[in-house]
Every structure is written in structure tokens, then in C-alpha cells.
Amino acid sequence: MPKGSVAITTERCKGCGFCVEFCPTHVLELSSAFNAKGYHPPHMINAEKCSGCNLCGMYCPDFAIFGYRNPVDKPQKGTHS
Amino acid sequence: MSTTELHVHNPVEDLLRQDRIPTIWCPGCGIGTTVNSFAHALLGQDIDLKKTAIVSGIGCSGRVSGYMNLDSFHTTHGRAIPFATGLKLANPELNVIVYSGDGDLTSIGGNHLLHAARRNMDLMVVCVNNMIYAMTGGQAAATTPGAANSTTTPYGAFEPELNIPQIVDAAGACFVARWTAFHVMQLERTMAKALKKKGFRFIEILSPCPTYFQRKNNMGDGLAAMVDYKKRSKIKNGCPTWETVLEPGGEIIVGEFVDREREDYLTRMRRQLGSNYTEFPPQMEEHESEGCSKEC
Amino acid sequence: MHADQRCVLTGTHFINGDAACCEGALAAGARFAAGYPITPSTEIVERFAARAPKVGGLFIQMEDELASSIAIQGMVWAGQKSFTVTSGPGYSLMMEHIGLAAISETPCVFVDVQRGGPSTGLPTLPAQGDMMQARFGSHGDYVTIALCPNSPQECFDLAVKSFNLAEQYRVPVMFMMDECVGHMTEKVVIPKADDIALFPRRHASKPPGEFTLFEPGPDLVPEMAHAGEGYKVYVTGLTHDKRGYPVLNADAQRELITRLFEKIRRASDELTMVEAEGLEDADVVVVSYGITSRVAQRAIQMARDKGLKVGKLRLICVWPFPEKLIRELASKVKALVMPELNMGQVVLELERCAGGQCQVISVPHPGGTVHKPAEILEAIERGAR
Numbered sequence: 036m037p038k039g040s041v042a043i044t045t046e047r048c049k050g051c052g053f054c055v056e057f058c059p060t061h062v063l064e065l066s067s068a069f070n071a072k073g074y075h076p077p078h079m080i081n082a083e084k085c086s087g088c089n090l091c092g093m094y095c096p097d098f099a100i101f102g103y104r105n106p107v108d109k110p111q112k113g114t115h116s
Numbered sequence: 117m118s119t120t121e122l123h124v125h126n127p128v129e130d131l132l133r134q135d136r137i138p139t140i141w142c143p144g145c146g147i148g149t150t151v152n153s154f155a156h157a158l159l160g161q162d163i164d165l166k167k168t169a170i171v172s173g174i175g176c177s178g179r180v181s182g183y184m185n186l187d188s189f190h191t192t193h194g195r196a197i198p199f200a201t202g203l204k205l206a207n208p209e210l211n212v213i214v215y216s217g218d219g220d221l222t223s224i225g226g227n228h229l230l231h232a233a234r235r236n237m238d239l240m241v242v243c244v245n246n247m248i249y250a251m252t253g254g255q256a257a258a259t260t261p262g263a264a265n266s267t268t269t270p271y272g273a274f275e276p277e278l279n280i281p282q283i284v285d286a287a288g289a290c291f292v293a294r295w296t297a298f299h300v301m302q303l304e305r306t307m308a309k310a311l312k313k314k315g316f317r318f319i320e321i322l323s324p325c326p327t328y329f330q331r332k333n334n335m336g337d338g339l340a341a342m343v344d345y346k347k348r349s350k351i352k353n354g355c356p357t358w359e360t361v362l363e364p365g366g367e368i369i370v371g372e373f374v375d376r377e378r379e380d381y382l383t384r385m386r387r388q389l390g391s392n393y394t395e396f397p398p399q400m401e402e403h404e405s406e407g408c409s410k411e412c
Numbered sequence: 413m414h415a416d417q418r419c420v421l422t423g424t425h426f427i428n429g430d431a432a433c434c435e436g437a438l439a440a441g442a443r444f445a446a447g448y449p450i451t452p453s454t455e456i457v458e459r460f461a462a463r464a465p466k467v468g469g470l471f472i473q474m475e476d477e478l479a480s481s482i483a484i485q486g487m488v489w490a491g492q493k494s495f496t497v498t499s500g501p502g503y504s505l506m507m508e509h510i511g512l513a514a515i516s517e518t519p520c521v522f523v524d525v526q527r528g529g530p531s532t533g534l535p536t537l538p539a540q541g542d543m544m545q546a547r548f549g550s551h552g553d554y555v556t557i558a559l560c561p562n563s564p565q566e567c568f569d570l571a572v573k574s575f576n577l578a579e580q581y582r583v584p585v586m587f588m589m590d591e592c593v594g595h596m597t598e599k600v601v602i603p604k605a606d607d608i609a610l611f612p613r614r615h616a617s618k619p620p621g622e623f624t625l626f627e628p629g630p631d632l633v634p635e636m637a638h639a640g641e642g643y644k645v646y647v648t649g650l651t652h653d654k655r656g657y658p659v660l661n662a663d664a665q666r667e668l669i670t671r672l673f674e675k676i677r678r679a680s681d682e683l684t685m686v687e688a689e690g691l692e693d694a695d696v697v698v699v700s701y702g703i704t705s706r707v708a709q710r711a712i713q714m715a716r717d718k719g720l721k722v723g724k725l726r727l728i729c730v731w732p733f734p735e736k737l738i739r740e741l742a743s744k745v746k747a748l749v750m751p752e753l754n755m756g757q758v759v760l761e762l763e764r765c766a767g768g769q770c771q772v773i774s775v776p777h778p779g780g781t782v783h784k785p786a787e788i789l790e791a792i793e794r795g796a797r
Contacts (some may be wrong), residue, residue: 040124042126044231045137048136049130050143051143051144051145051328051337051338051339052339053130053144053149053338056339056342056343057298057342074143075181080201081375088141090174090300090301092126092128092152093149093152093153093156093206093300093304094149094342095148095149095152096139096141096144096145096147096148096149096151097137097138097139097141097148098126098128098129098132098137098148098152100152100241100395101124101126101128103124114193122425124585124718135657136657153772159469165638166640166641166642169639170641171486171701182648182657182658183647186645187639187640187644187645187649188645188646188648189486189487189489189639189645190507190647190648190649190650190658191482191512191649192508192649194514195478195479195482195509197479197486197488198446198474198475198478198479198482198483198486199477199482200486201472201474201483201486201488201490202444202446202483202484202485202486202488202489202490202494203486203490203639204486204490205444205470205472205483205486205487205490206444206486206487206488206490206491206492206494207490207491207492207638207639207640209640210490210639210640211673227475228475228478228479230475231475231479245714247722269547269596275738309432325673348510359596378561389465392465392466393465393466393468393470394465394467395468405418
């Protein structure tokens with residue numbers, strides 16, 4: 036399981052690309068799909084590299100994306116991947 | 117596409133008026149980015165949000181107050197600072213933040229900026245500088261650098277740009293900093309620091325205006341501006357503010373330039389008044405609620 | 413000086429109108445003021461600056477009148493009563509924020525000690541040339557209330573009244589003094605604090621979450637919540653809905669602006685404040701306001717000595733204009749005579765309300781001094797013919 040993930044509210048996205056450009060681990064890409072307003076929202080292309088640092092969230096001018104850390108499974112390590 | 121398996125929640129949302137989102141800001145505008153830093157700075161502090169008011173003037177950045185889930189005041193063009201001054205004086209318990217644009221704060225409101233800094237009024241002022249009047253359609257501002265084009269300077273501006281940190285410093289602000297919308301983490305730290313400080317605190321943030329400033333000057337979109345900020349910025353904390361001029365194409369000096377201790381207006385007032393000052397007696401509650409008699 | 417906790421300077425005093433106005437503001441509960449020095453108004457805030465700190469208040473001298481006229485609105489939204497004081501040129505600068513106070517329904521008082529204009533005009537001499545500005549000075553459609561005192565005593569009484577009306581209707585109230593009244597020294601009797609009724613702030617009666625900031629009450633006036641009380645108020649100079657949120661369309665504009673007008677229109681009977689005498693059998697009525705009413709008084713006496721039937725109608729509240737009263741009066745008399753220290757401003761409203769039922773005679777005066785009684789007498793005689 037990757038350390039983190041992102042939550043995207045696609046309909047708020049205006050496709051500025053800030054999150055894609057400044058993601059330190061290059062997790063994101065603007066999708067070829069459109070949202071209702073005709074923008075290309077981001078999607079994860081390297082989900083396993085996401086650290087959940089939320090830099091994407093800090094950059095997003097439209098409050099459309101944010102990163103979070105996945106909870107760490109402490110006791111039962113290796114039970115599933 | 118969106119993650120649903122966890123009850124994840126963007127903490128910034130608590131500070132936004134959800135029913136007002138999406139914002140009116142253009143794609144690639146940096147104002148919303150600065151709001152993230154601001155929201156995180158507020159949340160990371162031991163600050164009573166109930167006692168926090170945000171005041172804006174007019175313009176794109178002037179819309180920030182209305183998106184924040186705080187006591188929001190969207191005032192007149194250039195006059196956010198004097199409104200905020202009244203708010204603070206009449207209720208010193210309030211944390212008062214002015215969030216507005218370069219045209220609003222430094223041009224039409226320039227006089228108020230100078231005098232609030234001189235008084236060391238206990239206000240935090242955030243100036244989002246997009247170097248142009250964007251809400252009205254891309255006219256030249258006092259901050260439009262060098263010979264940049266705008267709709268009112270089709271042959272380039274004939275006047276030099278204002279170095280805002282220098283004038284605010286000279287007028288007596290106790291804290292002066294500059295970042296760009298690219299510097300989200302530094303900005304958050306600076307805002308957090310400024311929120312904790314007493315007196316007139318001023319933070320300038322360069323921010324892209326893809327629709328007008330970038331477009332009129334063939335500078336690409338908002339992202340190109342952000343990348344440009346990353347490239348051209350040089351962090352110089354403590355830099356003398358006369359060296360922070362924004363030369364077109366030159367270095368963008370960023371950092372915390374001024375951080376000094378100076379007695380703020382209200383503290384000084386109390387000290388000087390001494391026994392001539394009486395604490396606020398309760399007023400509004402005290403009045404008889406019978407309405408107005410004919411004789412008064 | 414002795415004052416109780418409410419800062420009421422009870423007793424009999426020999427003070428000028430500016431000082432009385434300051435005492436009125438304090439007695440009304442105003443503890444905060446912002447202003448910029450300008451003759452002939454400055455004495456009001458000079459006195460306030462000395463008095464206010466002793467009751468937890470403050471005067472701040474701002475960098476200009478634009479700043480003063482909005483700083484007071486910050487003070488009001490912080491929960492206080494507040495006012496600013498100015499004259500001619502400063503009043504012009506305040507216009508934008510009179511509009512803000514009107515649209516954001518911020519109860520506050522603007523004192524204008526009128527002097528000769530336009531521009532710098534006659535800084536130390538009287539006029540009444542700002543009367544139309546008091547009604548229409550800011551852009552767009554809005555309504556204000558304007559009171560005109562004619563003595564230092566009224567500078568006190570009507571200052572209190574101005575604050576009360578501001579709170580009651582949530583409008584900016586224009587307190588239209590003039591240089592003569594401001595600098596005139598007379599006996600002023602200040603009652604006991606308990607005998608001065610105050611209209612309390614219409615504070616939110618519901619808790620945060622249940623309260624809507626611009627939800628009109630039965631009299632169309634909304635309740636008010638302040639910054640720092642947990643209501644997360646949203647106040648804007650843009651056209652807004654009941655929540656205070658900007659809504660930029662014709663429907664929202666119609667709803668808001670008609671309510672702002674209607675809340676004052678409905679109160680027009682209560683806001684008809686006049687001093688009337690000898691109207692019953694009058695052929696001619698002299699309608700005046702402020703300092704001019706005192707010259708008119710002399711002219712009326714002179715006319716009566718000549719056997720003319722002359723009535724007196726002094727407008728204490730000029731805006732809203734006492735339309736109904738004037739309409740009725742105009743149907744009964746030969747002429748209405750209006751002397752004023754301007755080239756004919758309020759007389760236009762008088763003419764409109766008279767609606768051609770009687771003659772309306774303007775006695776204009778460019779200001780700098782007051783009318784000569786003979787000038788008004790001449791107009792009375794013309795009207796009686």
C-alpha cells in the first residue's frame with residue numbers, strides 16, 4: 036500500500052496543472068477526460084509513489100485536490116498487499 | 117477517480133464557505149493557492165477562529181474574504197485597512213486580517229497602507245500582487261513592472277513599479293515579507309509567524325494572472341508563471357527592502373525582510389492614557405429596550 | 413466635568429453647538445469616532461477625543477475622510493456605536509461610504525457642519541448647500557435620514573435622536589448642522605441619563621446557525637450580529653441576498669433596493685418631525701430648516717406685525733421629506749416660502765410636493781452669512797398678494 040493518496044473533486048477542477056507540475060513524486064497527470072465545465076482534471080498515474088504530502092492540495096487554487104497519508108497497518112504486517 | 121474508501125477530509129474546507137465554491141477566479145490564477153497557505157497557517161495556530169475577522173477591498177483578491185468561513189467584510193475599493201482599523205479598535209479581542217490586491221492596497225488605498233503601518237495598527241495585511249488590475253480587465257497598476265503591456269498601456273507603461281515592501285517598511289510596519297504563489301510552504305510558515313505577532317504585519321505574494329498580465333505580455337499561462345517564479349526567486353531573509361525591487365525578468369527577492377518589535381497602537385494608547393482610560397463599560401446590554409421616547 | 417457611567421453631562425451648560433453635538437453623541441452611547449480635521453466641525457471631535465477614553469472609548473484621527481467614514485463602520489460591526497464629523501469638502505469624500513452604510517445597513521451617524529461651497533468655498537462661514545448631497549450624494553439608489561438642528565440645545569437633542577434613528581432603521585443618519593449653529597453658544601440643558609431614551613441595537617435574537625444576517629423583520633429592518641460573536645457574518649457592498657452573499661442580478665437588486673426604500677417609506681409618519689405654529693389660518697407659510705429658521709422667525713413676526721397671516725413650519729427632519737404634510741398644507745394656503753442658505757435645493761422638493769396647488773417662493777442665498785429678515789419678509793408679502 037502506498038504511503039498516501041489523493042482525493043480529487045473533479046468538478047471543481049479548472050485544469051491549471053499546478054498539482055501535476057509540483058508533485059514531488061510525479062504521481063499526477065491531467066486526464067484526457069473532461070469535467071462538466073470542459074476542463075481536464077488530474078488523475079493518478081503513479082499512485083504507488085504518492086507520499087500523501089498534500090503539496091498538490093497546497094497548490095490547488097480551486098480546492099479540488101488534496102493529499103492524505105494512508106493509515107499504517109501496524110500489528111498485522113504483510114497480511115495483504 | 118475520487119477516493120471514497122476513507123472518510124478523508126481536506127482541512128482547508130472547514131475554513132471555506134462551501135456554498136460559495138467554486139470561486140470566480142480564472143483557471144491558473146494563484147489567489148486560491150495563497151488561500152491554502154493562509155488556511156493551513158490559521159489552522160496550525162492556537163487562534164480562536166470565532167474571534168477572527170477578514171476584511172477585503174475590491175478586486176479579484178478582494179473576493180477572498182467572502183470565501184472564508186470567518187467574519188467576512190467585503191468593503192469598498194482601497195478601504196479595507198481603515199475598515200479593519202475600526203473593527204480592531206472597537207473590539208481589540210479580534211484578530212483582524214486584511215486580504216486584498218495590489219491595486220486595492222497600494223494604489224487607491226495607498227494612503228491607508230502607509231498610515232496603518234505608521235500607527236503600527238495590530239492588523240495582518242496580505243497583499244496578493246498580480247501586477248495588474250484584473251477584475252476590471254487588465255489595466256496598468258502601480259505594480260505593473262517596467263514597460264509591461266496592459267490594456268491602458270498598449271505601448272508599455274511609462275512609469276516605474278512600486279516596491280511595496282520598501283514603503284511599508286519605511287512607514288513602520290513591524291513585519292514585512294514577500295513570497296510568491298509558488299512558495300506555498302514558506303508562505304504558510306510566514307503567515308503562521310505573522311498571525312502570532314502583534315502590530316502591523318505585511319505579506320506580499322506575487323501571483324499569476326494568466327488572463328491579463330501573463331497574456332498581455334506573452335508570458336504563457338498560470339503554470340508558466342509559477343514555474344517562472346520558481347526559477348527567478350531568490351530567498352533572502354532579512355534583505356534590506358530597498359533591494360527588493362521587482363525588475364522585469366530579474367531576480368524575485370523573497371523572504372522575511374523585516375521582523376522587529378514596536379509598540380502597537382492600542383498598547384501605546386493604553387500606556388499613554390494611563391489613568392485617563394477606563395475599560396469598556398458594558399453598553400449595548402445596558403440599554404433599556406423600550407424603544408425611543410418622543411422627547412429624545 | 414462630572415459624568416455618570418453613561419457619560420451624560422447632566423446639567424445646564426453654556427456651550428456651543430459643536431460641543432453640544434459631542435455631548436449628544438456621548439449621551440447616545442457612542443464611544444468611538446473617527447474623523448479628519450476640518451473647519452467648522454473639528455471642535456466636536458476635539459471634545460470627544462478628550463472625553464471618550466474616560467468611558468472606554470476612543471477617537472482616532474484618520475488619514476482622510478474616506479478612511480474616517482469607513483473606520484466608523486468597522487467600529488459598528490465590532491459592536492459599538494460610532495460616528496464621524498466633517499464639513500463640505502470632507503463630506504464630499506465620504507459619499508462612497510454613505511452608500512456602503514446604506515447597502516450594508518450599518519447604523520452610524522455622519523455629522524456635516526455645513527460651510528460655504530463648492531470646493532474649499534468658505535471654510536469658516538455658514539451655508540446649507542449640502543442638503544441635496546445628504547439625500548442623493550452617493551451613487552445609486554438609497555435612502556438616508558437627515559436631521560437639521562437650529563440651536564445648540566437641538567445639537568444635543570437631535571444628536572441623540574440621530575443615533576436612535578440609525579439604530580432603529582439601520583441607515584446612515586445625516587446630522588446636518590451648519591457653521592452658525594455649530595459655533596453659536598447658548599444654554600443647553602442636558603437631562604439625567606435615565607431620562608434619555610436610547611434605541612438599543614437590534615441584536616440577533618437567534619443563535620449562530622439559525623440566524624440569517626439580512627433577514628428582514630416585520631418592519632423590514634434586519635437584526636444585526638457583530639464580528640467575534642460566532643455568527644460568521646458576511647457583509648458586502650455588493651448587491652446581496654438575505655445571507656449577505658453577493659447576488660449580481662436584477663431580481664436580487666429589486667428585492668434589496670426596494671426593501672431599503674420601503675423600510676423608510678413605511679416609517680414616513682414617524683419621521684415627520686416638524687415644529688409648526690400658526691398653520692390653521694395662514695395665507696403664507698414659511699418653511700425652513702436649521703439656522704435659517706431663526707431668521708425666518710423674525711421675518712414671520714415682522715409680517716404678522718403688518719397684519720399678514722403667516723404660519724411657520726420648521727423641518728427638523730428634512731429627509732425623508734414630509735411629503736404628506738406639505739401636500740395637505742399646499743391645498744390650504746396661498747404660498748409656501750422657503751428661505752435656505754443655498755441657491756434653491758430643498759425648495760425643489762417643496763415644489764414637487766406642493767404639486768402646483770399653491771405658489772412656492774424660493775428665497776435663495778449663496779451662504780457666507782444668513783438671510784436678512786427683510787429678504788424673507790419681501791417673499792412673504794409677495795406670497796400674500
